[in-house]
Amino acid sequence: MAKSVTRYVCQACGAVSSRWQGQCADCKEWNTIQAEAAPAATTFSAKHSLVSGGRTFAMASLADDVVLPPRLSTSIAELDRALGGGLVPGSVTLIGGDPGIGKSTLLLQAAGRMARSGQRVTYISGEEASDQVRLRARRLGLAKADVALASETSVRDILTTLGGAPTPAMLVIDSIQTMHSDTLEGAPGTVSQVRASAQELIRYAKTSGAALILVGHVTKDGQLAGPRVLEHMVDTVLYFEGERSHQYRILRAVKNRFGGTDEIGVFAMGAEGLEEVANPSSLFLTDRAGGASVTGAVVFPALEGTRPVLCEIQALVVRVPSGATPRRAVVGWDSGRLSMLLAVLEARCGLGFGNHEVYLNVAGGLRVQDPAADLAVAAALVSALTDRPLPSDAVAFGEVALSGELRAAGLASLRLKEAAKLGFGRAMVPKGTTGGGLKINGFASLNALVEYLAPEKD
Structure with a gap:
């Protein structure tokens, strides 16, 4: 009769070990390993070959002309x-x-x-x-x-x-x-x-x-x-x-x-x-009908698949006492990308965030993964640091390189058309971007954007 064997399986990653331990060696999770009965091994199952004894099945050609079933609509x-x-x-x-x-x-x-x-x-x-x-x-x-x-x-x-x-x-x-x-x-x-x-x-x-x-x-x-x-x-x-x-x-x-x-x-x-x-763009924008300029807030036309979604990027920069460790808090964006952008602003544009706490938020609970959000985040940070408001009818998008160069974003015309449809009149974008019916403010580098937003840097 086959002997029953006990094995220990991590419930988080599925790693198998011969003994119990507090921490999984593969995924490093604690208290996730549980004992399970392993399949019984016999002499027959260990030596039996799988190259024969099974049933044969018919194979079809990829080039066969068959009618594929239509998709089912969920009515949602x-x-x-x-x-x-x-x-x-x-x-x-x-x-x-x-x-x-x-x-x-x-x-x-x-x-x-x-x-x-x-x-x-x-x-x-x-x-x-x-x-x-x-x-x-x-x-x-x-x-x-x-x-x-x-x-x-x-x-x-x-x-x-x-x-x-x-x-x-x-x-x-x-x-x-x-x-x-x-x-x-x-x-x-x-x-x-x-x-x-x-x-x-x-x-x-x-x-x-x-x-x-x-x-x-x-x-x-x-x-x-x-x-x-x-x-x-x-x-x-x-x-x-x-x-x-x-x-x-x-x-x-x-x-x-x-x-x-x-x-x-x-x-x-x-x-x-x-x-x-x-129309999700209407959900992720605050009420900007008054036309007042806002400090530290800019609208970013994100692209989710084929759908442009306008959302508001909000930044707050607060000076901390000398010797204190400043915080970096991010909601709805990648914290690592924020650290990179702060380093570029300091190294290429001469803006110092070392003695300031930085808080960044994407309004409405949306999580942004589009790399074209770099320029909008940079504009919000510069506005919050220099206390200079941004135009309420402006959108911003573009990717920022480590050299400070601004790179064009994909499907720019689609983003601009969505912004124009919702009443925005101008766009801060990388140089060479066209289309959409908006007034274009093009910049070749991040330093040019800083000079535009804050002519006299503090």
């Missing part, structure tokens, strides 16, 4: 945008986000709308009872939607039930960390259980053609919990971003085999669930 335009145009039959989508951010609400709304449009939808919850899901659906106005609902955590029972019923167009599993496969030992949520449960559900989706959506928990660092291989197994990975104190939510694709990874969907949490935001 912002969700379809993040997915690249809708759900692909047989695809697997993993959606993660902080607790309470709205993952289950969004998927229940999508399930209800698809069911009302005549699609067959199945929603299986491992965290809530069926009556709890019904109460939430009633609050969202989806009480009459014909969604097949169940509360179950056994993968065997789920697949047996689905195998005896017509294939759904969309299958929602909320969440994958609560699923349990009886082929393995271990509690739900462990690395081996998450991997095995996901593998069986993915196999069902690929063979049946159902569009599978898995909800995933996230760690305190904002990463999807469980083995990293889970993100490799699925076709699409979506992250739900935003602060629960803000009403706005950003759905961002970080992996998509059937579309781009730079598209976002914007939602606002309302009394009746998540509402789509067709």
Whole structure:
């Protein structure tokens, strides 16, 4: 009889060791290693070759002329945008986000709308009872939607039930960390259980053609919990971003085999669930209708995929007493890039931030990753340091090099057109940028921008 062997698996990264230890040697996380039963090894399994004894299967040509299935619309335009145009039959989508951010609400709304449009939808919850899901659906106005609902955590029972019923167009599993496969030992949520449960559900989706959506928990660092291989197994990975104190939510694709990874969907949490935001630029701008100039604030036309989104960059610079260590606080932007920009302003432009605290904020809770935000951040910092207000009708964008040179941003005309549409009249951009119908103030270097904003440097 095969001897049972115990192994120790890190629940954060999946690393396997022969003994327990407090810290994982691979990911350096503490108290994440748990004991699991290893697969029993026999003499037959160790020596048996896999080159024969299996079944042969037919292979198709990539050049075969076949009719591909059309994408399925979720009836939520912002969700379809993040997915690249809708759900692909047989695809697997993993959606993660902080607790309470709205993952289950969004998927229940999508399930209800698809069911009302005549699609067959199945929603299986491992965290809530069926009556709890019904109460939430009633609050969202989806009480009459014909969604097949169940509360179950056994993968065997789920697949047996689905195998005896017509294939759904969309299958929602909320969440994958609560699923349990009886082929393995271990509690739900462990690395081996998450991997095995996901593998069986993915196999069902690929063979049946159902569009599978898995909800995933996230760690305190904002990463999807469980083995990293889970993100490799699925076709699409979506992250739900935003602060629960803000009403706005950003759905961002970080992996998509059937579309781009730079598209976002914007939602606002309302009394009746998540509402789509067709014009997100209006959300991330403060009220500038008065026309007054603002010190330390400038509008940046960010580009999220093919969608320009205008947001406000706010900077505050405060002098600290001699000998004190100044703080650098950033919300919504990369702190490392802020340090680089401060160094360029000091080395190339002669502006001293060494005895000042610097606070930078992207209004509205938006997280900006566009490198063209360099010029807007620099303009806000110069304005805050010199206490010179920036024009309220101006936008700024462009990338700053370590030499102080300004480099053109991609799709500049699209950014300028969006700014013109919202009533802005001028743009501070790298030299050579044209288009958009705005008055262009072009600069070849960061030092030229500083001279323009503060002719007499302090």
